[in-house]
Amino acid sequence: MIKAKNINLSFSGKKVLDDVSVTFEPGKTNLIIGRSGSGKTVLLKSIVGLHNVESGEIWFEDILFNNLDFSGKTEIRKKMGMLFQGSALFDSMTTEQNVRFPLDMFTSMSLDEKTERVNFCLNRVNITNSNKLFPAELSGGMKKRVAIARAIALNPKYLFCDEPNSGLDPLTAILIDELIKEITEEYQMTTVVNTHDMNSVMEIGEKIVFINEGIICWEGSKNEILNSDCKILNDFVFANSLAKQLKKSHE
Amino acid sequence: MIRFLNQFGKYFLLLGKVFSKPEKTIIYYKQTMSEMVYLGFNSVGIITIISFFMGAVITLQTAYNTENPIYPTYLIGLGCRDSIILEFSSTITALILAGKVGSNIASEIGTMRITEQIDALEMMGINSATYLILPKIIATLIFNPLLTLISIIVGIVGGGIAGTLSGVITLEDFIYGIQYAFIPYYITYSMIKTLFFAFIITTVSAFQGYFVTGGSLEVGRASTRAVVYSSVLILLFNVILTQLLLS
Numbered sequence: 145m146i147k148a149k150n151i152n153l154s155f156s157g158k159k160v161l162d163d164v165s166v167t168f169e170p171g172k173t174n175l176i177i178g179r180s181g182s183g184k185t186v187l188l189k190s191i192v193g194l195h196n197v198e199s200g201e202i203w204f205e206d207i208l209f210n211n212l213d214f215s216g217k218t219e220i221r222k223k224m225g226m227l228f229q230g231s232a233l234f235d236s237m238t239t240e241q242n243v244r245f246p247l248d249m250f251t252s253m254s255l256d257e258k259t260e261r262v263n264f265c266l267n268r269v270n271i272t273n274s275n276k277l278f279p280a281e282l283s284g285g286m287k288k289r290v291a292i293a294r295a296i297a298l299n300p301k302y303l304f305c306d307e308p309n310s311g312l313d314p315l316t317a318i319l320i321d322e323l324i325k326e327i328t329e330e331y332q333m334t335t336v337v338n339t340h341d342m343n344s345v346m347e348i349g350e351k352i353v354f355i356n357e358g359i360i361c362w363e364g365s366k367n368e369i370l371n372s373d374c375k376i377l378n379d380f381v382f383a384n385s386l387a388k389q390l391k392k393s394h395e
Numbered sequence: 396m397i398r399f400l401n402q403f404g405k406y407f408l409l410l411g412k413v414f415s416k417p418e419k420t421i422i423y424y425k426q427t428m429s430e431m432v433y434l435g436f437n438s439v440g441i442i443t444i445i446s447f448f449m450g451a452v453i454t455l456q457t458a459y460n461t462e463n464p465i466y467p468t469y470l471i472g473l474g475c476r477d478s479i480i481l482e483f484s485s486t487i488t489a490l491i492l493a494g495k496v497g498s499n500i501a502s503e504i505g506t507m508r509i510t511e512q513i514d515a516l517e518m519m520g521i522n523s524a525t526y527l528i529l530p531k532i533i534a535t536l537i538f539n540p541l542l543t544l545i546s547i548i549v550g551i552v553g554g555g556i557a558g559t560l561s562g563v564i565t566l567e568d569f570i571y572g573i574q575y576a577f578i579p580y581y582i583t584y585s586m587i588k589t590l591f592f593a594f595i596i597t598t599v600s601a602f603q604g605y606f607v608t609g610g611s612l613e614v615g616r617a618s619t620r621a622v623v624y625s626s627v628l629i630l631l632f633n634v635i636l637t638q639l640l641l642s
Contacts (some may be wrong), residue, residue, distance in 0.1 A: 193518060221519060222519075232510060232512050232515040248419070248521050249422060249521060
């Protein structure tokens, strides 16, 4: 279980996280939704320690993560995998080297074992015959899948995904969503996904957290969204005409 | 002033982070080797060309400015040798490398920052500063003295060729001149300066790249700042080291 308690963070005097408390449930796909600039990415990056919070606590199971030193955080981070918005694959490395990198750094596996693990991870995300390609030679969807393969290389307990569907066509976005859901169930991971894509919410959201201007405004399941009386949430979720029709038909 | 002190503090904090224990030595060894090729070996060509013409011009200018029957012509060779060893090969080479290697380091690390590759390293539990910067520092500290040596040799050869082809000095006089009253400490002095300059180029450029925020425009600006600040610091330390080492 991942728990954030009363976390606060400001940038240049502007409050971006305002007393945020949230719990992400184990073995589930937890979604953080909200408008652009609402604080989703900052919240995600604060939880994984890429931003240092000004006050509050971040717990991974029974370990207070934000109080740990670098080596303490490293031990927890070995159990984390993260998919960044722009994939963040290392430009100078091939697909294979990107996925092998965490294995090189943190395991004492032989080269054969590492190659086997790399191929397993790449096959798991349906990437074949691309081991020797560089990130610049991959499509957007392939980059995301390679980034997922890299994130799961060390069998993580926690998976964080920042806007996994951004810049992808609807079909590829669904494939990525399905992949994240399958992997979460397969490895019993605690997955936290940042998104503003309502398709993702309906496809993979098990627990949903809505954030607006750095404040958690609503928490619930995807079924509860349809019945919510939170105006800001409704304005966001039912912004387009298709969603409005869905709401109407549901009512 | 406060901004300057802030940057100064951040620079030393980054250095503290850079010189922490690497996670896996073998990875850093491989990384250092590839940086030696990328930052050092790939600079041999430009250093050779520039040093050759630099030596040629120094010889011709010394010859034309000391045209006097009282002065023996072998002094042209001596002047060429000392100018190259004491000043040109270490400082000019460093300034060239500040442009080539410095901008390269700043833009590489800056691009990694804005594309979240540095965040990805941190997320894996890797000290990104050590992983990205330490191999570059070690590589330039090892390779730049070699580049300076190459520059000295090629510069003197260039001077000899230009001097004899233009007829301002005979080859025998030039060779006599470059051997005359040679002080080996000058080479040590040149190497010490090179080591300081290599450290300045790598760390200042890496610092500029590491803290980039924004987009490609900021990476370009960081790259320019890396070259300008490295060059100014090289010139400043040139004065300080000359005073300390030769007084």
